[in-house]
Amino acid sequence: MPETTPELVHHQFPCGQCGATLEFQPGSGVLVCQHCGFENPVPDSDDEIEELDFHERLASLEVGEDVEEVLTATCDSCGAAFERDMTLASEACPFCDNTIVAAGGSHKQIKPRSLLPFRVEREGARKLFREWVGKLWFAPNDFKQRARLDTTLSGMYVPHWTYDAAATTEYSGQRGTYYYVTVSTGKGGSTTQRRTAWSPVRGVVNNAFDDILVLASHSLPTKYMEKLEPWDLPELVPFQSQYLGGFRAESYQIGLEEGFTDARKKMDGPIRNTIRGDIGGNEQMIQSMHTEFGTITFKHILLPVWISAYRFKNQPYRFLVNARTGEVQGERPWSWIKIALAAAGVVATLASAAAAFMLTR
Numbered sequence: 001m002p003e004t005t006p007e008l009v010h011h012q013f014p015c016g017q018c019g020a021t022l023e024f025q026p027g028s029g030v031l032v033c034q035h036c037g038f039e040n041p042v043p044d045s046d047d048e049i050e051e052l053d054f055h056e057r058l059a060s061l062e063v064g065e066d067v068e069e070v071l072t073a074t075c076d077s078c079g080a081a082f083e084r085d086m087t088l089a090s091e092a093c094p095f096c097d098n099t100i101v102a103a104g105g106s107h108k109q110i111k112p113r114s115l116l117p118f119r120v121e122r123e124g125a126r127k128l129f130r131e132w133v134g135k136l137w138f139a140p141n142d143f144k145q146r147a148r149l150d151t152t153l154s155g156m157y158v159p160h161w162t163y164d165a166a167a168t169t170e171y172s173g174q175r176g177t178y179y180y181v182t183v184s185t186g187k188g189g190s191t192t193q194r195r196t197a198w199s200p201v202r203g204v205v206n207n208a209f210d211d212i213l214v215l216a217s218h219s220l221p222t223k224y225m226e227k228l229e230p231w232d233l234p235e236l237v238p239f240q241s242q243y244l245g246g247f248r249a250e251s252y253q254i255g256l257e258e259g260f261t262d263a264r265k266k267m268d269g270p271i272r273n274t275i276r277g278d279i280g281g282n283e284q285m286i287q288s289m290h291t292e293f294g295t296i297t298f299k300h301i302l303l304p305v306w307i308s309a310y311r312f313k314n315q316p317y318r319f320l321v322n323a324r325t326g327e328v329q330g331e332r333p334w335s336w337i338k339i340a341l342a343a344a345g346v347v348a349t350l351a352s353a354a355a356a357f358m359l360t361r
Contacts, residue, residue: 015035017038050299051297068109069108081250094156109251110252111300114239115239116237128321129306132319133319155248157303158217159217159301161298162301165294170290173284174279175199176281178282205271216255218253225305227329232325306321
């Protein structure tokens with residue numbers, strides 16, 4: 001099969017009235033010109049959101065099928081690769097606030113097939129972010145002040161994979177069943193003790209997994225992205241580049257095959273729970289397990305996040321807002337002076353209470 005040349009894509013849309021750049025309006029289905037107010041609806045799509053065959057797609061990637069080429073800027077500090085703003089010679093990385101001198105480059109990737117459009121507007125996200133910063137006890141005062149006054153938010157579509165799979169697991173283990181014995185305590189007394197009888201068990205269990213979500217980026221802390229969940233994945237819409245107007249899309253850094261390795265780690269817990277239920281008894285011990293996955297399918301999706309990145313004392317801190325639900329998560333510095341003063345206050349309060357108690361005796 002001949003190699004397919006990737007399509008070079010750049011997501012900018014000129015206004016039909018004045019030629020200025022259109023931007024997608026969160027919470028709506030239109031692109032709006034920030035210069036003249038002209039509205040251009042995102043066209044309806046007849047495309048279906050498909051679950052693609054995992055093994056077939058891995059094979060097709062070897063000959064370059066179904067990929068696109070995206071103009072990107074790459075941050076030397078955090079390694080993020082995201083769509084360039086062609087109007088700027090330099091810009092700040094939205095993931096770590098490091099200054100990037102924009103250089104020509106492109107990145108080949110599997111085409112996204114669906115996304116969740118931005119719903120929370122920039123001002124709404126800024127308000128939620130400032131409220132979150134205000135609740136950061138023990139954060140340095142100058143950090144909180146800067147975060148409130150200089151809330152720069154970047155709208156970013158963050159790449160994810162979702163995986164469906166049927167899992168068949170052979171296991172061996174032990175079933176623990178409680179029984180009780182009466183034990184003499186001497187001088188005619190006795191007590192009842194619980195003990196466990198173990199018996200070997202072997203079996204096969206089946207699990208069906210749907211939309212196991214895997215972050216396909218190293219640019220953002222996984223633990224904070226996962227805290228932005230849940231996402232309303234049933235509301236995914238077919239990918240149309242108009243939804244990216246005014247926003248950026250990050251290129252994935254975790255590939256399709258590596259992503260499934262991460263998905264398997266997420267499937268491990270539910271599989272073990274199924275095995276324990278199959279073993280039964282009062283206690284269960286899993287000694288070995290071997291899982292075969294069949295009918296693996298996937299989706300490459302983009303999820304909308306507002307990102308604010310600061311450098312405080314030369315350390316990057318990132319704050320994330322789920323642009324669908326408004327959930328805020330992020331990194332924060334600590335003021336050890338505030339912590340020490342609070343600890344001293346607790347000690348003083350306890351000492352005062354102890355002294356008062358002694359006086360009343």
